[in-house]
Amino acid sequence: MRKPFLSGLLVATLLTFPAFLAPATAEENVTSTPVTVYKSPWCGCCGGWIDHMRAAGFTVEVNDLENLDPVKRAMGVPEQLESCHTASVGGYTTEGHVPASEVIRLLTEKPAARGLSVPGMVVGSPGMEQGNAYEPYAVVLFSDARRPIVYRQY
Numbered sequence: 178m179r180k181p182f183l184s185g186l187l188v189a190t191l192l193t194f195p196a197f198l199a200p201a202t203a204e205e206n207v208t209s210t211p212v213t214v215y216k217s218p219w220c221g222c223c224g225g226w227i228d229h230m231r232a233a234g235f236t237v238e239v240n241d242l243e244n245l246d247p248v249k250r251a252m253g254v255p256e257q258l259e260s261c262h263t264a265s266v267g268g269y270t271t272e273g274h275v276p277a278s279e280v281i282r283l284l285t286e287k288p289a290a291r292g293l294s295v296p297g298m299v300v301g302s303p304g305m306e307q308g309n310a311y312e313p314y315a316v317v318l319f320s321d322a323r324r325p326i327v328y329r330q331y
Contacts, residue, residue: 207267207284208234215240215248216262223262225304226274233277235266258294258319269293274302279316279329290320293328302331 212230216223218241227237242248248263252270260273267284270292283293294317295302301311318328 207281210235210267210284212237212264212266212271212280213240214238214262214264215242215245217241217243217245220261222274222298222304225306226262227304229303230277230280233281235277235280253291253319253321254294255319255325258296258317258325260294260296261298273297274299274304275316276303276329276331282329283318288318289322290318293318294325 212235214223214227214237216227216239227239230237245263249259249272252263252265254263254270254272258272262273264271266280269283269290271280271283272292272294274295275293279293283290295314296317299305299312299314300307302314314331315327316329316331317325319325
């Protein structure tokens with residue numbers, strides 16, 4: 178009689194194991210990586226991207242600067258891939274309105290690259306939403322060693 182009781186107790190304990198004690202998912206581990214953003218103090222769309230990243234679970238530190246060129250050069254952003262803001266996350270650079278899902282993918286896959294960019298100011302990208310307006314765009318993976326490649330098309 179004792180075995181069924183103990184087996185039942187074990188099953189009940191495992192079924193009620195609190196979710197907060199369960200290990201974090203890979204995505205939760207990745208989104209715990211802090212993001213440091215460099216942007217103009219007057220840029221509203223940058224604030225939209227920051228809100229997008231925070232909504233995805235990232236902690237974001239914001240640095241307002243009047244001249245972002247030195248940051249972009251130091252972080253290795255090619256001129257043709259520039260946008261309005263530059264961020265550092267997990268040893269990578271992100272430039273512009275890169276979707277949080279692609280930052281998560283970058284941090285999970287860890288490719289040999291400098292980072293990701295959404296060049297320009299693309300309507301419909303995170304932070305650049307304008308109602309139902311939408312322009313197709315590419316998220317570009319860039320490095321020092323090779324030409325930029327399309328990481329994901331939207």
